[in-house]
Amino acid sequence: MSNSQMxxxxxxxxxxxxxxxxxxxxxxxxxxxxxxxxxALAASSLANALGLEGTPAGHVTMDCLNDAxxxxxxxxxxxxxxxxxxxxxxxxGNGTLLGDSVFxxxxxxxxxxxxxxxxxxxxxxxxxxxxxxPDVLKITLVKWxxxx
Numbered sequence: 001m002s003n004s005q006m007x008x009x010x011x012x013x014x015x016x017x018x019x020x021x022x023x024x025x026x027x028x029x030x031x032x033x034x035x036x037x038x039x040a041l042a043a044s045s046l047a048n049a050l051g052l053e054g055t056p057a058g059h060v061t062m063d064c065l066n067d068a069x070x071x072x073x074x075x076x077x078x079x080x081x082x083x084x085x086x087x088x089x090x091x092x093g094n095g096t097l098l099g100d101s102v103f104x105x106x107x108x109x110x111x112x113x114x115x116x117x118x119x120x121x122x123x124x125x126x127x128x129x130x131x132x133x134p135d136v137l138k139i140t141l142v143k144w145x146x147x148x
Contacts, residue, residue: 004063018060019044031145038123039143043075049116050079072144080136
């Protein structure tokens with residue numbers, strides 16, 4: 001199960017289709033209904049909050065993970081075209097966001113993204129953010145399969 005799927009998000013329909021694919025993959029892997037719902041909701045909520053639709057460089061990639069007997073799903077978001085709201089207090093690779101103030105700047109879009117990240121953190125097992133040059137934001141979600 002190492003196949004990977006990539007989606008370019010152009011509109012709300014693409015977000016819905018991506019959400020269905022994430023849920024179908026979770027179901028095929030044998031995840032519980034609760035885990036299926038959590039990863040699917042986290043995936044679509046974050047895609048909407050990032051405003052990937054309408055962004056030519058907004059992509060989502062999902063794949064299966066198998067790490068030392070643990071099985072899970074990874075969803076990676078790539079957004080470019082400037083990310084002035086990302087604080088330097090983001091620690092890549094540790095599975096968490098450091099601090100409560102990850103986003104700078106004002107406006108409804110940064111508030112929505114901050115609230116969505118806060119809500120997403122409890123739905124997934126790992127949430128990593130990286131600011132990549134030039135002005136690229138990469139967010140990775142991982143949901144591990146639970147017994148049940």
